[in-house]
Each structure stands twice: as C-alpha cells, then as structure tokens.
Amino acid sequence: MTSVNPDLQLHHTPGHVKHDGHNMTGFVIFLCSESVIFLAFFAGYALLKLTAPQWLPDGVEGLEVRMPLINTVVLVSSSFVAYFAERYLHHRNLWGFRAVWLLTMAMGSYFVYGQYLEWSELTFSLSSGVFGGMFYLLTGFHGLHVITGILLMGLMLARSFRPGNYDKGEMGVASVSLFWHFVDVIWIILFLLIYVWQ
Amino acid sequence: MSTTNYDPRILKAPHPVPGAPDNWKRFFSFNTDAKVIGIQYIATSLFFLLVGGLLAMIVRGELITPPADLVDPSVYNGLYTMHGTVMLFLFLFPILNGFNNLLIPTMIGAPDMAFPKLNAAAFWLVPVFAVVLMGSFFAPGGPASSGWWSYPPMSIQNPLGHFINGQFLWILAVALSGISSIMGAVNFVTTIIRMRAPGMGFFKMPIFVWTAWAAQTIQLVGLPALTGGAVMLLFDLSFGTTFFRPEGGGDPVLFQHFFWFYSHPAVYVLVLPVFGIFSELFPVYARKPLFGYRFVAIASFGITFLSLIVWVHHMFYSGTPMWMRNLFMATTMLIAVPTGVKVFAWLGTLWKGNLRLNTPMLFCLGGLFNFIFAGITGVMLATVPIDVHVGNTYFVVAHFHYVIFNTIGFGVFAGIYHWFPKFTGRMYYEGLGKVHFALTFIGATLNWLPLHWAGLLGMPRRVASYDPEFAIWNVIASIGAFMLGVASIPFILNMVSSWARGPKAPPNPWRAIGLEWLLPSPPPAENFEDDIPTVISEPYGYGLGHPLVEDEEFYVRRSLEA
Numbered sequence: 001m002t003s004v005n006p007d008l009q010l011h012h013t014p015g016h017v018k019h020d021g022h023n024m025t026g027f028v029i030f031l032c033s034e035s036v037i038f039l040a041f042f043a044g045y046a047l048l049k050l051t052a053p054q055w056l057p058d059g060v061e062g063l064e065v066r067m068p069l070i071n072t073v074v075l076v077s078s079s080f081v082a083y084f085a086e087r088y089l090h091h092r093n094l095w096g097f098r099a100v101w102l103l104t105m106a107m108g109s110y111f112v113y114g115q116y117l118e119w120s121e122l123t124f125s126l127s128s129g130v131f132g133g134m135f136y137l138l139t140g141f142h143g144l145h146v147i148t149g150i151l152l153m154g155l156m157l158a159r160s161f162r163p164g165n166y167d168k169g170e171m172g173v174a175s176v177s178l179f180w181h182f183v184d185v186i187w188i189i190l191f192l193l194i195y196v197w198q
Numbered sequence: 199m200s201t202t203n204y205d206p207r208i209l210k211a212p213h214p215v216p217g218a219p220d221n222w223k224r225f226f227s228f229n230t231d232a233k234v235i236g237i238q239y240i241a242t243s244l245f246f247l248l249v250g251g252l253l254a255m256i257v258r259g260e261l262i263t264p265p266a267d268l269v270d271p272s273v274y275n276g277l278y279t280m281h282g283t284v285m286l287f288l289f290l291f292p293i294l295n296g297f298n299n300l301l302i303p304t305m306i307g308a309p310d311m312a313f314p315k316l317n318a319a320a321f322w323l324v325p326v327f328a329v330v331l332m333g334s335f336f337a338p339g340g341p342a343s344s345g346w347w348s349y350p351p352m353s354i355q356n357p358l359g360h361f362i363n364g365q366f367l368w369i370l371a372v373a374l375s376g377i378s379s380i381m382g383a384v385n386f387v388t389t390i391i392r393m394r395a396p397g398m399g400f401f402k403m404p405i406f407v408w409t410a411w412a413a414q415t416i417q418l419v420g421l422p423a424l425t426g427g428a429v430m431l432l433f434d435l436s437f438g439t440t441f442f443r444p445e446g447g448g449d450p451v452l453f454q455h456f457f458w459f460y461s462h463p464a465v466y467v468l469v470l471p472v473f474g475i476f477s478e479l480f481p482v483y484a485r486k487p488l489f490g491y492r493f494v495a496i497a498s499f500g501i502t503f504l505s506l507i508v509w510v511h512h513m514f515y516s517g518t519p520m521w522m523r524n525l526f527m528a529t530t531m532l533i534a535v536p537t538g539v540k541v542f543a544w545l546g547t548l549w550k551g552n553l554r555l556n557t558p559m560l561f562c563l564g565g566l567f568n569f570i571f572a573g574i575t576g577v578m579l580a581t582v583p584i585d586v587h588v589g590n591t592y593f594v595v596a597h598f599h600y601v602i603f604n605t606i607g608f609g610v611f612a613g614i615y616h617w618f619p620k621f622t623g624r625m626y627y628e629g630l631g632k633v634h635f636a637l638t639f640i641g642a643t644l645n646w647l648p649l650h651w652a653g654l655l656g657m658p659r660r661v662a663s664y665d666p667e668f669a670i671w672n673v674i675a676s677i678g679a680f681m682l683g684v685a686s687i688p689f690i691l692n693m694v695s696s697w698a699r700g701p702k703a704p705p706n707p708w709r710a711i712g713l714e715w716l717l718p719s720p721p722p723a724e725n726f727e728d729d730i731p732t733v734i735s736e737p738y739g740y741g742l743g744h745p746l747v748e749d750e751e752f753y754v755r756r757s758l759e760a
Contacts (some may be wrong), residue, residue: 022312026388033380033418040426040459044441044452052447126439130447133439137430 057128071114078107230314239296246288253281258679266662274662275343282346304714307395309724312388323378327371334367342368350442383417397733409474412498420460427456458509466505472609483559484551488738500536530580557631558616565608572600593653619703630692637685644678705757716753718760
C-alpha cells in the first residue's frame with residue numbers, strides 16, 4: 001500500500017520505534033540461555049560424580065593442577081585486558097585498542113594451546129568411563145567457546161581497519177567482550193568442579 | 199559514513215519486499231518480512247500435520263484389532279516415535295512460531311522483528327531438520343523407535359553398527375530444531391522488550407504477547423538442558439561414552455532429568471500461546487472486556503516459573519525417592535492455580551456475554567471444554583498413587599492428547615480462522631469451517647475419551663498388540679482417528695479456495711480491538727511503517743467506548759483506504 005490518500009491528515013506526532021541496542025539485548029538473552037547448557041553439564045557432572053560406582057578409570061589417580069592453574073590465571077586476566085581494550089576504543093584510541101585486543105587474543109590462544117598440551121598428556125580417553133566422558137565433554141565444549149571467542153575477536157580486529165567502523169559505537173566489541181567474560185566465568189566454575197573438587 | 203548520530207530511518211527494519219504484495223514466489227524465498235515468515239511457518243507445519251496424522255492413522259489402523267497384523271511390531275515402534283516427533287517438532291512448535299511471527303509485530307505495532315535475518319534463518323532450519331528427520335525412514339534399520347522421549351538404554355542401542363542410523367538422525371534433527379527455536383526465542387523476546395509502540399507499557403500489551411513472552415522464556419531456560427542431554431546421548435550412541443550406560447558407571451535416569459526438565463515445560467511453551475489465543479478471541483466474540491486482564495497476564499509468568507520445577511512428576515516410577523515424589527506432586531498441583539485463574543477469567547468473560555458462534559469461537563469453546571477435562575485428568579495424574587497405577591497406560595496417552603490436540607490443536611485452528619482474513623486479505627467460508635469443527639470435535643472426542651477407560655483398565659501404551667478385552671475402546675478410538683483424518687478435507691478445501699478466491703476481507707471483519715486490526719488486510723510490508731500509533735488504553739475495551747490509540751479514526755480510515 002503506502003499510497004495514502006492526501007486528504008488523510010495526521011493529527012498527532014508520528015511515533016518511532018527505537019532501534020538502538022537491540023543487538024545487545026538479544027545477545028544478553030542468548031548468553032543467559034547458553035549458560036543453561038553449561039549448568040546442565042555441571043549438574044550432570046556433580047550428579048554422576050556423587051553417585052557413580054566407579055568415578056576415576058583404572059590407573060588414573062587424579063588430575064594435575066599446576067598447569068591448568070597457570071592456564072586459568074592467563075584466561076581470567078585476559079578478561080581484564082579485554083576491558084582495557086574496550087576503554088581504549090571508548091576513547092577513540094584505535095591503535096591502543098588493536099594492540100590490547102590482540103594481547104587478549106594471544107592470551108586466549110595460549111589457553112587453548114595449554115589445553116591441547118594437557119589433553120595430549122592424559123592417559124584416559126573420552127570412552128574411559130563417566131569421568132573420561134565428562135572431562136572431555138566439559139573441557140571440549142568450553143574450549144569450543146574459547147575458540148569461537150578468539151575468532152570473533154579476530155573479526156572485530158579486522159573491522160577496526162574499516163574506516164569509521166567504530167564511530168557509531170562499539171556494539172560488536174562490547175558483545176564479544178561480554179562473551180569473553182562469560183567464557184571466563186564458566187571456566188572458573190569448571191576449574192573448581194573438575195580440578196579443585198577431586 | 200559521518201560521525202553524527204544515525205537517522206533511525208536508516209536502521210529501520212530494512213529489506214524491500216521483492217515484488218510484494220501479491221508475489222507468491224516470496225513464500226519460497228529467504229524473505230525477512232515477519233508476515234511472510236509467519237505464513238511460511240504455518241503452511242509448512244500444516245503439511246507436517248498431514249504427515250504426522252497419516253502416521254497416527256497407520257498406528258490407529260494397527261490398533262483396531264488386538265493382534266499385531268497390519269504392521270510388524272518393530273515398524274510400529276518407529277511409527278509412533280515418528281508420529282510424536284513430527285507432531286511436536288514439525289507441527290506444533292513451528293505453527294506457534296508462525297503465530298508469533300504474524301501477531302507479535304502487528305500487535306505491538308513494530309515494523310518487523312528485531313532481527314529479521316535471524317528470523318528467516320530460524321524458519322529455513324525447519325525444512326532442513328524436516329529432511330533429516332524424514333530421511334531417517336530410509337536409514338539402515340529404519341527410523342528412531344525409542345519413543346519421542348528417547349530414553350536410554352533403548353535409544354543408545356546400535357545393533358547394526360552403522361554410524362548413521364535412525365536414532366542418530368533423530369538426535370541431529372532435534373538438535374537443529376533446538377537451534378532454530380533458540381534463534382526464534384531470542385528474537386521474539388527482544389522484539390517484545392524493545393519494539394513496543396509508544397504508550398504500550400507491559401500492562402497495555404495484548405495477552406497473546408504476554409503468553410508468547412512467557413512461553414519463549416521457557417524455551418530460553420529449558421531448551422538448553424535438553425540440548426545438553428541430547429549431546430550426551432549422541433556421544434553415548436556414537437562415540438563410546440557411558441554417561442547413560444549403567445555398565446560403564448553411567449546413569450540412565452540422568453537423561454530423564456535432562457529430558458523432562460525441558461520437555462515438561464515444552465507443553466507449556468505450546469499451551470501458553472493457545473491461552474493467549476483464547477484470551478484474544480473470547481472478548482471479541484463475547485463483546486466484553488477480558489475478565490481480570492492483569493491477573494491473566496501475570497498468571498502467564500506464574501505458569502512459566504512453576505513449569506520449570508515440576509518435571510520429576512514424569513519420573514514417579516523411575517526409582518524416585520518418596521520425598522522427591524511428594525515435593526513434585528505438590529509443585530505440579532500448584533500449576534492448577536495460575537491455570538485456574540485463566541480458566542476462571544475466560545468463563546467470567548463469557549458470562550452474560552453476547553456470544554457469536556462462528557468457527558473460531560466454536561473452536562475456542564471446544565478447546566476450553568476439552569482443556570477443563572484435561573486439567574482434571576492432569577491433577578489426577580499428578581497424584582502419586584494414581585500415577586503409579588496408570589503410568590505407561592493409555593490413560594496417560596488420552597490425557598496428553600486431550601491437552602496437545604483437543605486443547606492446543608483446537609486453539610491453533612481457532613487462531614487460524616480468526617486471523618485468516620487479516621493476513622491473507624480474504625474471508626474463509628463459514629459453512630466449511632463449521633463442518634471442520636463438527637468433524638474435529640466429534641472425531642477427537644471419539645478418539646481420546648474411550649482411551650481413558652482402556653488406560654484405567656490397564657491397557658499398556660506403545661505396544662502393537664493388546665488383550666482382546668480392550669478391543670471395544672480401540673475400535674471407537676480408531677473410528678475417531680479416521681474421522682479426524684476426514685476433517686482435514688474441509689479444512690484444506692476452505693483454506694486453499696478462500697485464499698485463492700474468497701471474498702475480500704475488510705480490515706476489521708470481527709469488529710475487534712487491537713493494533714493489528716487498525717492495519718489493512720493484509721498488512722503492508724512494514725505494518726505501520728513510520729507512523730506508529732500511540733497506545734492510550736488497556737486492550738479489550740469492548741463496550742467501553744474509549745479509543746485504543748490516539749487519533750484512532752486516522753488509522754481506521756487509512757486501513758480502509760488501502
């Protein structure tokens with residue numbers, strides 16, 4: 001339609017719908033929902049650990065904590081680094097943003113590498129009973145999120161080279177940053193569940 | 199691009215509609231208009247209603263005689279599993295998402311959904327997982343046959359050893375359906391929170407929007423748990439883990455928790471929008487404001503909250519300890535409170551109303567009648583001793599179908615007839631509609647009422663053969679099922695012929711109050727476009743004589759001009 005009769009006069013101020021910030025709202029809703037998958041896995045982990053007749057597979061004493069702890073420190077501190085990158089962007093310091101953002105990516109990549117080293121040294125596999133399955137399921141699913149986060153950060157970094165891309169706001173960066181904090185918080189719970197509670 | 203603040207009109211939910219509005223090809227394209235997507239959802243799911251109905255009729259054909267003679271018992275297992283899966287994931291969920299797409303933006307005065315592309319992607323996942331699910335009929339060893347709940351250890355058997363088997367495809371299809379639903383849920387909730395017309399506070403939203411919001415909240419909180427469980431099931435089936443395998447230290451009951459944590463609330467995901475449809479239609483056809491509007495609105499979220507803490511009532515006979523049974527019996531019975539508030543409000547709306555008995559109203563009244571019946575058997579089933587007695591019998595099947603078809607299905611048909619003129623621009627044929635209602639109501643009653651008796655007498659479900667003492671109930675039920683099959687003929691005839699050459703519909707054929715009725719029929723691509731009305735009153739002001747929006751005559755005249 002839209003061919004409105006010119007005789008029709010508008011007797012009121014036309015309303016506008018705000019479109020700013022939908023993306024952030026949608027993303028926060030998505031993250032809340034995504035966290036339930038992890039909660040389900042955590043609940044499953046706790047339940048199986050408490051009730052399984054045999055938790056650790058034969059020949060496995062437990063998990064080494066030192067390396068994963070270093071990994072944890074790197075990942076958690078990268079969240080603060082990401083925050084500083086956001087501050088730089090907020091103050092329109094693009095090169096500062098790029099450098100610190102890249103540092104966050106490097107720390108995330110170090111975490112993935114450390115995870116890979118740990119996996120390659122373990123003596124049990126996915127099919128070594130409930131413990132083996134749960135360990136690889138949780139760390140693997142979380143690792144996928146870390147890799148996704150790094151890829152998204154790469155995308156944001158590439159976008160910063162498009163002239164004027166972040167002039168209108170930092171919506172993409174804010175979302176990815178939020179995602180990164182989310183991945184960190186999940187890791188802290190996961191670390192407590194798997195490595196500390198042995 | 200300049201550094202100035204953006205002009206809202208540039209970001210305005212975009213996309214020119216190619217060749218609209220009479221270009222039928224847009225229904226077969228990646229179109230981002232919520233109204234096109236809504237019709238895509240509804241048409242697709244009605245096709246799968248026929249597929250699921252055909253499977254059901256084979257099942258009922260098998261059960262018309264006590265021995266397993268029509269199909270082999272192992273084929274029978276596949277048939278009822280696929281019947282349930284198709285009806286839930288390819289009929290009911292998509293058709294209600296179709297309603298969400300048509301109604302949420304038009305009812306809140308938004309030009310489109312918050313994320314139009316995500317919306318289209320969510321729809322196009324439906325045909326993808328439909329192909330995966332239907333493809334499982336051709337998988338080695340046949341389709342999944344462990345029931346729609348896929349309990350291990352049944353569902354983690356892979357006797358033929360093929361990596362791609364019926365159960366594998368089933369899990370894949372359910373996971374894809376879950377992704378599609380989450381994409382939809384994020385979109386619907388964001389749209390409702392952020393894109394309401396000026397003046398439309400939460401307590402000026404129509405009840406359908408409230409119930410859709412409440413239902414989509416359940417999707418967001420519950421569905422990921424099922425996805426988590428399905429991932430673990432897939433690993434057990436295909437990659438050698440033992441999460442649910444007792445011989446490897448796993449716990450099969452854990453899957454039941456994952457499954458029912460979502461799949462019980464899932465019934466509320468389906469029934470809440472139907473409560474919304476009831477709440478929209480009763481005031482229109484009784485010409486009275488909705489009784490207790492605010493209570494009905496709040497009760498929706500009461501149901502959402504309670505639905506998330508009742509799931510163990512599906513597991514009363516899964517070795518659940520007594521304290522847990524009692525706890526979940528109590529929470530389950532509590533759901534009757536917000537639900538009862540709604541039923542009371544509908545009855546209060548109908549009381550001394552000026553009822554107009556056209557097809558949508560008949561389906562609404564039939565659905566309400568059936569729902570009260572289903573609610574009573576629901577409270578019976580929530581009681582532990584009764585549940586332990588009738589669990590896994592046809593009593594459960596009968597109760598479930600009274601909810602899922604006789605209530606939700608009826609509500610869906612009511613909604614289709616009610617909003618058909620609005621979104622197609624054509625009137626349907628009232629006579630055919632009434633034939634459809636009569637056949638559906640009689641068929642559904644014949645089909646499921648007798649099965650309550652069969653269940654109380656102890657007839658087990660999910661078995662191809664049964665004791666001859668149950669024969670009479672099954673003969674009646676099968677006759678009812680075939681009648682429901684016949685009922686689809688006047689329905690399809692009505693829909694197709696009305697859309698093709700029915701009389702042109704005016705913008706507001708039912709004299710209803712609501713933003714969607716201030717739009718032309720069918721509404722233009724971006725609904726109110728830049729000229730969104732300002733809402734000044736609560737919805738359902740029938741007989742009160744005050745306008746819903748500022749400058750209402752302008753919108754009425756504009757919709758008539760179009």
